[in-house]
Amino acid sequence: MTTKKIISTSQAPAAIGPYSQANQFGNMLFTSGQIPLVPETMEIVEGGITEQSEQAMQNLMAVLKEAKASAETVIKTTCFLSDMNNFVAFNEVYGKYFPENAPARSCVEVARLPKDVLVELEAIAITA
Numbered sequence: 001m002t003t004k005k006i007i008s009t010s011q012a013p014a015a016i017g018p019y020s021q022a023n024q025f026g027n028m029l030f031t032s033g034q035i036p037l038v039p040e041t042m043e044i045v046e047g048g049i050t051e052q053s054e055q056a057m058q059n060l061m062a063v064l065k066e067a068k069a070s071a072e073t074v075i076k077t078t079c080f081l082s083d084m085n086n087f088v089a090f091n092e093v094y095g096k097y098f099p100e101n102a103p104a105r106s107c108v109e110v111a112r113l114p115k116d117v118l119v120e121l122e123a124i125a126i127t128a
Contacts, residue, residue, distance in 0.1 A: 002026040011062035013037035033120040034059040049086040052118045053093035069125040079107040080120040
């Protein structure tokens with residue numbers, strides 16, 4: 001019988017509430033939302049949407065790596081933006097991580113994100 005496995009890495013920000021960085025069930029991985037916190041300091045990365053998008057993507061990639069997944073094995077992402085006017089800049093960063101065979105994606109504007117960040121990302125992936 002397959003059991004749930006909690007995924008945790010120091011290469012991504014520690015959970016700031018009662019949740020885990022990701023859960024693996026069989027070869028399916030479900031990540032929690034990654035915001036642009038610098039793992040070593042737990043502070044929001046300095047800069048605007050480009051810098052925040054880059055940090056959030058790096059955090060997501062670190063969680064995927066810990067679970068033996070990667071950008072290539074992501075099948076669905078959900079992206080939350082505090083302002084859809086930031087979509088073009090966000091998409092530029094996002095596209096660097098998924099240059100080919102991009103996953104399915106939803107991208108929505110939300111009223112507010114944790115710590116008032118500009119972006120949050122989550123993913124569903126297949127693990128090795």
